Amino acid sequence: DxxxxxxxxxxxxxxxxxxxxxxxxxxxxxxxLAWFQQKPGKAPKSLIYSVSSLQSGVPSRFSGSGSxxxxxxxxxxLQADDVAAYYCHxxxxxxxxxxxGTKVEIK
Amino acid sequence: xxxxxxxxxxxxxxxxxxKVSCKASGYTFNEYAINWVRQAPGQGLEWMGWINTNTGTPxxxxxxxxxxxxxxxxxxxTAYLQISSLKAEDTAVYFCxxxxxxxxxxxxxxxxxxxx
Numbered sequence: 001d002x003x004x005x006x007x008x009x010x011x012x013x014x015x016x017x018x019x020x021x022x023x024x025x026x027x028x029x030x031x032x033l034a035w036f037q038q039k040p041g042k043a044p045k046s047l048i049y050s051v052s053s054l055q056s057g058v059p060s061r062f063s064g065s066g067s068x069x070x071x072x073x074x075x076x077x078l079q080a081d082d083v084a085a086y087y088c089h090x091x092x093x094x095x096x097x098x099x100x101g102t103k104v105e106i107k
Numbered sequence: 108x109x110x111x112x113x114x115x116x117x118x119x120x121x122x123x124x125x126k127v128s129c130k131a132s133g134y135t136f137n138e139y140a141i142n143w144v145r146q147a148p149g150q151g152l153e154w155m156g157w158i159n160t161n162t163g164t165p166x167x168x169x170x171x172x173x174x175x176x177x178x179x180x181x182x183x184x185t186a187y188l189q190i191s192s193l194k195a196e197d198t199a200v201y202f203c204x205x206x207x208x209x210x211x212x213x214x215x216x217x218x219x220x221x222x223x
Contacts, residue, residue, distance in 0.1 A: 034209050036152075043202055043213040044144075044152065055211060087152055091208040095168040096142075096154040 002026050002090050006099030012107045019075040021102045023088035028068045032092035035064055035073045038101075039084045047086075048073065080106055109133040111203055111214035118220045124191040127217045129203030131184045137161045140207040141186040143177065146216075147199045157207065158186060193221045 003026040013019050023033070031051045036044035046055045048064040051071060061076045075082055083106055088099040114128040129141060142157040156167040158177040165177040176189040190197060198221050204210040 032208065038152075043216050045213075046209070046211045049209040049211070089152075089210070091210075094166060095156075095170070098152040098154070101151045 001095055002029060002092065002097050004088055004090055004097050004099040006086075006088055006102050008102060009100065010103040010105070012105045013078050014107045015078055015080060017078045019078050019082075019104060021073045021086055021088075021104075023066075023071045023073070023099050025069045025071075025090055025092075029090045029092035031067070032090055033064075033066065033071050034089040034091065035062075036087045036089060036098075037082075037084045038087065044087065075104075078104070078106070109205065109212045111205060111212055113201075113203060113214040113217040116218040116220070118222065119193050120223055121193060121195060121221055123193050123221075124189060125193060125219050126187055126189045127201050127203075127219065129186045129188070129214050131186070131205070134205075136181060136184040139205045141177075142204045142206065142210060143175075143188050144202045144204055144210075144213075145199045146202065147196075152202075155188075155201075159207075160186065190219070193219075195221050197221050 005024045033051045035048040038044045047058050052064045063074045065072050085101045085103050087101050110132045112130045117125050137160045140157045143155040145153045155171050158165045174191050178187045200216040202216045203214040205212040
């Protein structure tokens, strides 16, 4: 199985800060990498697919980058509404696997 | 627009079975697979497998093989997850999600609680 290692597991930042979350795959996954946002008690919401493609309706402050085994989710200017857990997800092969999650809070 | 609506909360005793439904609307049901994802309390997301809604063929993650059954009722555009011989460790929220690869659309989740 492909292991997805996310870091940090949690972070606290101020409104307006640039926030970066990283995800490392245990083997190459080409561009089969997505990012989800999950707020408490809610279903995950797809933010980004294919490493850097923004889902329709997702604010442009979210962006994704990376290749091979190392990937990044960036929030260019953190907003109060971005408080949530974020998960990376590989769909290169089965079983599909998720990172352990990153909890983002406002300082 | 695409909607996946799941059945409600369930409280089951150890050893019982549960069947969770996922009703799809807003698209042609048999054009996209349905995946199942588990989230235990306070934990992350765990992919359980998927079902081909065209052929009805299920694929189960190895960690879940043996007690899971994915099924369909195409007449009502609904996918089902059945878990047998429930254990306390099966207490979780179970999500369905549309897609064979990327998962852009998710149901709201169904809480299953296993307790004596």
